[in-house]
Amino acid sequence: MDFERLFISHPSFFETKKDSEKIIGIIGGGIAGLALAIALQKHKIRSVVFEKDESFDSRHQGYGLTMQQGGRALKTLGLSQNIAENSVSSHGHFVFDSEGYVILYWMPEEKKEREDGWTSGRNCHISRQNLRHILLDALDPDYTNVVWNSKLDHFVEKEELVELWFKDCDSEITVNALAGCDGIYSKVRKKILGDDLSYLGVFVMLGIFDNSKFSLCQDRVIQMSNGSTRVFAMPYDKTRWMWQLSFPYDYDASISLSSSGSLMLKETALELCKDFANPFLNMIEETSIDLITGYPVYDRDPLQAVLKENSLITLLGDAAHPMSPFKGQGANQALLDAVILADEIKKNENLKVAMRKYENNMIERTKNKVLGSRMGVSTLHCKEFLDTEYQLERRGFGNSNSAIELINSIRDQGIKCDDDRFLELIKSNRFVS
Template sequence: GGAGSGMMWCGRCAGEGVLVSLTKAQKRARRLEGARERPPPPPGKATPCKACGGVGLVATADGELPPPRDDAPSVAVVGAGIGGAAVALALQQRGVRVALFDKDAGFASRKQGYGLTMQKYSGGNALSALGLRLEGVGSNANVSLDANGRELGRYGHSTLDGVEDETEGAGTASSDGGRNVHLPRQALRRALLKRLAPGTAVWGAKFSGYRETTALEDSGGGGRVFLTFEDGTTRGPFDLLVGADGIFSRVRRQKMGEDDAATVSGGDGTTRGKVAGTRKDANETVVEKADPALSRGASGPARSSGPAVDPFPLRYLGVLVVLGICRGNDHPLCSHKVFQIVDGETRMYAMPFTASPDGDGCLADDDASATETGTETGTETETETGTGTGTGTETNRPGAMMWQLSFPVAERDARVLASGSPADLLAEAKRRCGAWPAPVPALLNATSPSNCAGYPALDRDPLDANALRDFRDAFSRESRVTLVGDAAHPMSPFKGQGANQALLDAVQLARVLARTERFSPPGVERRMGCARVFPNDAENGGASDVALALAAFEETMCSRSEEKVRRSRDAAAYLHSEAALAEGNCVRAHAAAAATGNAEDAS
């Protein structure tokens, strides 16, 4: 059952974490209506479940994941990133069989991003609902300066009235402590994967397409999904396929009917870059199309002879992002601070990466010529907390830092830079910011090219749930394919929401599926206060309970992520404009909105 898994659904709240009831107004209305025949209103009050502390999980007796029953449903998840691993864990905690497929040869085959921030109200809550408590580095202030070193504003715990000690609020922070936590992406990913049942992750499985039957065709009364891979093998049947394969998702391409073409939308709203048969990702890696013979997207069998196009194409945001990891230094801005320096076009953002000076093994030597160890090799030098000592022994030295440089550039130039050598990216960063105020020059000089990468910032317009599941079409309605994370709602990195939203997707998907007959945890009793199960009208030609559950999840996911996508896109614009230079002891969005008189831009 994985290392220290030990969690399963709470029997009192059926894994929801809350108990629901009618509000006083609803109870009063029911009494006044008397015995009139009408469906009871949906409960309008929710309180945390005392049995599980509001997380929806309790510890198992043997410290292992609950074993799935013999007839347990099976789910295929494509993509073993943060979203895919979280989906697998949430489902296994509810007794579902899961196979997690990833094209990489192993966990450490390639870099999986750099640092991230677990937001206390989103990712932090989702981690608690997955039974995880991770430690990382806290920050007590966010400081903004211009390229001349003039402070534009600051906010955070150390800036509050009555806080006299500037170090207060700094140090180690935990994901369940009500604070934002900075940690390596790989530390979070490792923690999720380690808690899965042995054999869940299938590495080196390059997904190429799926074939789907629905309850309309399947005499067994439920949808079935078969997966094919580039080596010619087929796996299945599965009760559900979850596409968690990132911004260039193959599952999405087939789901949305985009079998023969790929498009990227320009910042002006035009569509261009259509390449029949293949396409290239942000690193100029060719991504082949899914086999059209296997295609059944959201609307069933292909109904058009021409190529289909995703109605929400990838959109280049006009900005190239360059990332780096390096050793910190004694500058005050490197001491448990998040800081950014802007000049009205270029932006340098930096945050704590790990408490250890060597990045928990990412940075092996003082001379910044580190080879990739620890995080990238999967050795025990990386701790799940992101605060371990790694291979270094200088416990008194400053912790490692991550920096993010971004600047406007034409899309073609952005792709050339991103696909070039890391040394060229680092040289471009030094050319642009090498003379900026401290500590930027020192951080750039301490960065090895091996710890540097770049990519064009892309997103998509917010996804409409009806595009995933059209109830006017029976095949689309009953489809057993859905999306999570960047496959569903890619967004720019400038609000730090991508991983947080993927974790929320995972928890919410598992919870709604548990409210169906097929996916209900074995032996669960939905007592007073538990969320209602979805009705099943499949035998009468109506919607099945699984279809209703997936539709509810997709609607929630799309409505929740819509604002995050929009505000992340807005941030890509104002952070690289004169608006970023507005003064104010608040987030840059608020300062920019106040300067421009547009309050709706604030977040």
């Protein structure tokens, strides 16, 4: 472990200089954990992040994120400009059937760039690892340390302290409170709640590819479906895109597939999408097996009440509210968790009170996100997904006769997504959301 380096470089870090000073222990160096550390240091509150990975680069690249409500948290953390400079944007969303005919498309009204670098009406996309890197660089060593290769073994909550034990370490670490930011398989949650994950009956694959060959991939988010299997593609970084392939799958088969290796994942993806129109099939073909991952999709029921009233332990991010990826809310809510918990700790001298106030906010804020993401399993993998009226209703557009007439006209002309005429046509027929 790196505890020795921590104590050598900052020998007084755990020595409380004032009775009022606190040290918050954070389990997990993902988005929630690092964001919490930054939010705390903004309030001059010290923390230590314990991350089980050996180093920052030992983790898989991960997939892309779309910043939505989390943008507010990033602004609070002072990172909006940095994120804007290191992200890519999209302007327009297109849904196609597996033959390549458009079902619906929409383009939000373009607005001017704001002072913080964000442009209203455009989606901001950033890779998970890039966001983690920005968060890590923002940490101030006077207030925060990250201890890599620190695998939590167990913890014991005392009246006003929490003692932490780590594997390959003979002594405990004592903190004033503990934040479990250790993801969907949270060890902290397992001990304090012990509830099981729920399999949602769907498998997800992710791939990253060079988008330079695909004109349809410029500045857009695109989907294709055959009424069961669905591919969603969006910007990943400046030169690459990512695709997300999702499909209903038996639990035992999902477990087997997730452990079968990237080559089998790619072969399965190609088989499922063999009848899909280009460019979707070509996207998968062009993806290196080193950049393909896959996993069964789980969530948990939303928390109904705060954790133990007198506890110094709380949960953030996927440890608190794991959800399917179909609403893109996981990282956004994790960022909000971090800012809100830090604010409550600053406002409330009593850490137990601060944590319960945060939990009340988190539960109310995330329950519909979890349930909405769960609903996406059925609404995104059904025959109705191929119906324009269904898509209009799903997007909250209502019954737009003009949109239906336009979509039908495009189909009647035999214009598909890989047809140059399609991109020309939409320039003069913007359906604005």
